[in-house]
Every structure is written in structure tokens, then in C-alpha cells.
Amino acid sequence: MSNDWYSDFVNSGFGKAIAGQVGLPPVPQLRRYEPGQPLLSGPALLGTATADGRVAKVVRSLLTDLGIEVHDDPNAAVGGGSSSSKVAAGIIDATGLSGPADLAEVQAFLTPVMRRIGPSGRILVIGDVPAEATSPAVRAARRALEGLVRSAGKEARYGATVNLVHVADDAVGADLESTLRFFLSSRSAFVHGQRLDVGTVPGFSGSSQGVDWDRPLAGRTAVVTGAARGIGATVASTLRRDGATVICVDVPSAGDALARTANDIGGSALQLDITADHAPATLLDHAQRHGGLDIVVHNAGITRDKLLANQDRDRWNSVIDVNLNAQLAINDALLGSEVFHRGGRIVTVSSMAGIAGNRGQTSYGASKAGVIGMVDATAPLLVEKDATINAVAPGFIETAMTKAMPVGTREAGRRLSSMTQGGLPVDVAETIAWFAQGASYAVNGQVLRVDGQNFLGA
């Protein structure tokens, strides 16, 4: 049983019957990742919008290499069934659009896909980067995909997700592998109605050759701040599951919970207030025990909610210090140190509140929007180290923090999303773990919402 009574109720036999009669929104049970799980649980449909599509080939070889049944025709009979049998994924290569007229091909493919997609299925649209087009018609067509995907997201049911990946001109199919695997697998269970750009920061380099996809972080050392509890503790265990050695950081007063997190995953505990002047140096010093650092996850964060009319400087500064200044200071130290290895990954935690804003959260919203600015400016600086920086922006995630919310706010937070439920800490953690992969080298400067397509600021 979760702590979400509504979801438990409408998913019980009795609840399902009642909910159907009175029209309560269904709460789909999301399929989530477990080690060894196949990428897709059934056949896939793979379409191409134009003859110039440049990614369908790599998608096809990825899927067929994994033994997945792939059909080009969205109306094909699959799995020995009929032309209406359920599919696990519908993927359309919509690169090479020459103008809005080509969008009809995308529609023609997705319409049957929307009818056939199974529970927790994956619909993925892959397009070109609008900003890279100079022709108004081309750019319009490229941009149109975003409106299509975000709207389709609101129509999808039973935990199916619809997402858009933009591929830069500089990127080739192979640069997409970790991203395809993420969006198709159940690691992206709560990522819905979103857009992600691959290869948009020039100069990236890396490879996904020889990756052990069951343990993509093997041999890497990671730092997770705010790891004593909540999302951070789950990030730590998820990185461990994927093979990393994890240094767990939290304030000294949370040291006992921190020790449990660290011992549970055979990591080490570093009691450190990330706002301390010596924090960057102490962090790097501790990391030398593990031979250096590959991954830094800036997860520690606080809220000190107050209406702007009642705000005061100390309260304001405490939020900006933890959520923003501490990250900036640590990133500066990482950029200037050999301890942070070539090919390193920085992942930071923004928030829906940093995108959409939230009443009572001017300081928090400012800090979390600031994080996005930090990601934008830091991404190109990291290229010379073959490193990347990206952010997750969680929506409503079920943690001790959200459990303490008033019932009304909590219920609204959960239901006002296409998924009609809150996400789990592991949904944020999976996204972070994917950003942290060596094979995600072409994903840089991105902010990805993990919010089940929350209606706030969408």
C-alpha cells in the first residue's frame, strides 16, 4: 500500500467500479524499472515522417539487437495478434521536416499508436532542433512537434508517456543511445509530456561503446548532497544499483540517517554543510579517498516559505545559499580541480516551482530558477573536460515533505497532472542516474521535468 489512499481506492476492485460510475479520474499503476527488466515489454512500432529521417535506422538496430519485434506500419498485426493488439512503444522519426505539411505524416503514424499503446507504453517523437532552422516554415514545423507532444500527453492513459527528443545537426544516431534507452525504458516512468535536446552544446565527445547497460555507472564515484533522506537517499541507492560508489553528504545534524544511507549501499558518509566556506575543498579532499570524482548530484535543498510581502533577508538568504550559492561554489571548485575527472557529470535538482512559480515560494522559486540559469551557463564551460551538467525539475514527489502538506494542497499536487498521481523519489533518481551515465555525453545543459506532466507551468 502506498500512502496515496485515493490511488489505493480507485485501484481496488470495489473502488474501480465506483470510480467508473461516478467518473473519478483513473490512477494508473506505473511500471518501474528493476534490474534485468527488458527495455520494452512488447513489440514496437517505428515510423518515419520523411525520407530525410536520420535516426530511424539507429532506433531500429537498437531495438532489433535487443530482440524486440519492430514494425514500420502502425496498423501492422503484432505479436501474433491483430492490427489492434497492444504495443509497448510507438516511435516516430520526425527529423527532416520541410514544412508544416509534413506534420500530417506524424499524425498518420501517431493516431493508430494512441489507440494501440499499452499500459506504461512509450510514445517517443524524435525531431530536429527548431533553433537550428533558418527557414520559418521549417522552424515552424519543428516547433509544432512540441505542441503536438504536450497535447498528446494530456490524452494518453494507463501510464503511457509521450515525449519529444530533439537531435542537433551535430549529433549522429549513436549519440542518442542512452537517451533512447532512458525514454523507452520504465526508468522514465514519471517523465511525461516533456522535451529534451541532444547534442545542442557543441564540442561534445564520448562513446557508448562497451557500456554494461545493467550497470552503466560501474567504476564511477559519485557525490550526492542531501543524501540522509528523501529524494537524495534514493538517488544514492539508485546510483549504487547502477554500479557507482557513492559519497553521501548531508548536514552534521542529520548524520545518523546519513550513516544508515551510506552503510546500506556500502558508500561513505560525509557530514558537511554545503554552505560552509570550506565545503568545496572538504568535498574534493574526501573524494580523493575514492581516487577522484566522476558524478556530483546537487540534491540538497530547503524551503523557507513566506509570502513576499512578509519576507525578510535572513530567511531569503538561507534558501538562496543552500539551493544556489553552495552549488555555484562547488561547481567552481570542480571545474578547477583534477579531482573531478574528465568525462565528469554534474546533475542538479531544480523544481517545478522554479519554472512555474508557486505562492509563498518566491525565495525557493528564485533559487530553483537560478539553478536553471546556472546549468545554461555552466554547460559550455564543461565541454573542454568532456563533462556535462543537467538538471531535473521534479513536480510533486511523494516524500516526508509532501506528506506534511495540508490535504487539499497535497491532493491538488497529485491530481493536477496527466498521470493523476505524485511521483516517487525513484523517478527523480532514475533520471539523475541516466544524466550521470558516461554514455549520456551528448546530453548537456538540459532541464528535464519529472512531474507526470503536471499542469503547473506546463
Next chain:
Amino acid sequence: MPPTSSSAASSRPTLPRRAAIVGANRIPFARSNGAYARASNQDMLTSALDGLVARFGLAGERLGEVAAGAVLKHSRDFNLTRESVLGSRLSAATPTYDVQQACGTSLQTAVLVANKIALGQIESGIAAGVDTTSDAPIEVNDELRRVLLAANRAKSTAGVLKALAGLRPGQIVPEIPANREPRTGMAMGEHAAQTAAAWGISRTAQDEITVASHQNLAAAYERGFFDDLMTPYLGLTRDNNLRADSTLEGLAKLKPVFKPAGYPDTEATMTAANSTPLTDGAATVLLASDEWAAERNLPVLAHVVDAETAAVDYVHGDEGLLMAPAYAVPRMLERNGLTLQDFDFYEFHEAFASTILATFAAWEDPIFCKERLGLDEPLGSFDRAKLNVVGSSLATGHPFAATGARIVPTLAKLLHEKGSGRGLISICAAGGQGVVAILEA
């Protein structure tokens, strides 16, 4: 080639070597019957070990040994350290043993572990100690115990009844352990009061030591000194005996206790503040060979140079119960060719403020040094600014067996922060014993 064991011999390091202090963990110390009232010695020791394991990423590792002990110990805890390790995240293949040497317990376990490392018998080990005065064992009194054992031995029901018929109400009163010396029947404070009187230690001097201890500890917390030496426990994040706002004026108002027996003209000078309170807590320290630390890229804070244990005859002789360190230190100094002034830090366990002041007075006294220590010159005084610079037992509290494992890493970290130097540790213990040691960085 003759069948020698040359390959085995060559794997041995050059011996003896100095054991390294790698780091430590303790839980905050809690005043008796407070925050840890429901925690057992095993609970506290296990938690302190787990914090150490987390700090150094030792989950599942087999260490050379864990040596620990408690002073107030339930009989069921005969294997306290083993049970704690089995309940911890260390590998169950880590051997353990218990040691009990009153307040010297965990300095002694540190010496034992260090010596095995020095001899190459082990590469790593944890020295630890724990005590609870809240969950202290309560024993039935001896009379009742005899009756119950006789009943247990009886073969028939009638025999059992006959044995139990011998019970008297007075026999059922339990014995609660008291901080008393069995051979003198005197409380430790009464002994300390006599020593203070004998050496003419003033109330003000004791209160000055006390205020310094609290202020130094508070400042150390403020600068994060304990961030990598401590892990919170049961809601406590700092020693709750700490009174950061201690002042001489405030302490002067306290009513003194322990009128010194045999000194009719001397006023009582000892108070609840300049004596350590009963405390619960646990402390651990990780020792290793330099090689073991280097393999794991772990820091070496300091090395154990030497140690000495002394005992005095406080029963028949006329030496004070807590004066053994006054004898142990000069013996250790002599062996190492050092003087009392050759140290950068002095870590003296403050059982009572008067105890360390009496020890210092004795070392400045030519007669004591000549007659008791056999020295031509007194040891003299040292720079008090180097004494207990981050506080000691008066402020932290003193869970008896945990104090050594609190002090060893404290000094090691001070030396490490300074970059190089030498420090002296001194701990007095019940039974007229004292354990002292030298660390260097």
C-alpha cells in the same frame, strides 16, 4: 633453494612500526537518565561503530580486531563488543574482545590495538568504549543471591521451600552500583577532595579549569571540529552537558560538596560543575598501519608513539586515588628522552578539575618529584594555553569507558590540523590506576 619461508617472511613489514590514528566516531555524550535513558551499552556501541563504518566506507569489511569495554556492565554483556560488532555493519569475521580498566578502558584498548599493529599482527582495528549510568546493572544483594542459589541447588520441592524459608525482607533490597572504591568505601569525589586539600587546590582554580573546558568545547563545536568525529544519536547532536555560557561568577554560586575527611581546616571546594557528571555515551577510534590507510587513501591524523600505565597504593600508602598519571608520565617521558614541556597539546581527562590541578602541582613540587618520582629536578610546569584546547570531560561529560576513545582522536585531529607536533594524553582511573600516551603527527 633450501625450503625456507623466505616468501612468507618478506611479506612482513619492517617492525615495529607506529600505528596510525585514521579517524573516529562517537555519539554525543548525554547526562545520566536523559536522552539515552533507554539505550543499552550495546545499542550505543553498535551505533557508534556504525557511524565509524559509514565515515570510512567500511561496510562489510573485516578488520583486524575491535577492542572495547564498559565499566558498568550487565552480566549478560560478557561479550559486549562481539555482540555489538555482530549487530553492526562490520564483517562478522571481525574478531573482538572486551577490556575493563575503569576510566582508562578505551585508552588502554587503543594501546592494545596500536601495539598489535606495531608488531604486524594486525593491519587495522577499532578501539572503543561505552558506558551507561542510566541503564546500569542492578544486582540482588549477596544474602539474597546465596538463598536463591541454594534454592536452585535443592533437589526436592521441600528443599526449595526450606531454602526460600530463609529469606528475610532486608535481603530483597537491590544493590545499585555506586561510584565507590570497594577497599576504602569512599566515593571517588571524597578521595579527590582529600587530594585537592593535600595539594591546596583552590575553588577558583578548579572553576577556571571548568569554565575553560566549557568555553573551549563550545568554540570547537562552532568551528565544526566535531563534524567528522561525531554522529548524532537519539536526537542529540551535541554533548548535552555543555554549558556554553559558563562563567566564573556563575560557578562561584554553586554549593560545594565533599568536605575532605582528615582536613578539618579546609573548606569543601568541589561542586557539581567542577566534577564530571554521570554520563552515557560511546566512542570509537580507527587505528591502522600506514600501509592499510594508504591502500584506501585514508588520512593518517597522527601516530601512537608510546604509552604507560601506572598504579598507586591509595589504600595503604598515602597516595591519592587519582594520582597514578603523576607517576606514569615521568616514566614515559624518560623512556622517550622528553621533558614535560616538549608537547604542543596536553589532553588531560578532567575527572575532577582538582585532579589535574593536583597532578600539575605535584610535578612542580621538588619534594614530590624527588621523594615519590626519584627525580633530581621537578618536572615543572607547562603552558596551560595548550591544555584541553577543545574542552574535555568537565564539558563533554564522562561515560567512563568511552573517554579514552574520545580523547585519542581529539588529540590526533588537533595535531593533524597543526600539521606536525606532539601531544600528551593522561587519564586517571578508579582503583588507583592511570594510563598515559604520546601521539605525534
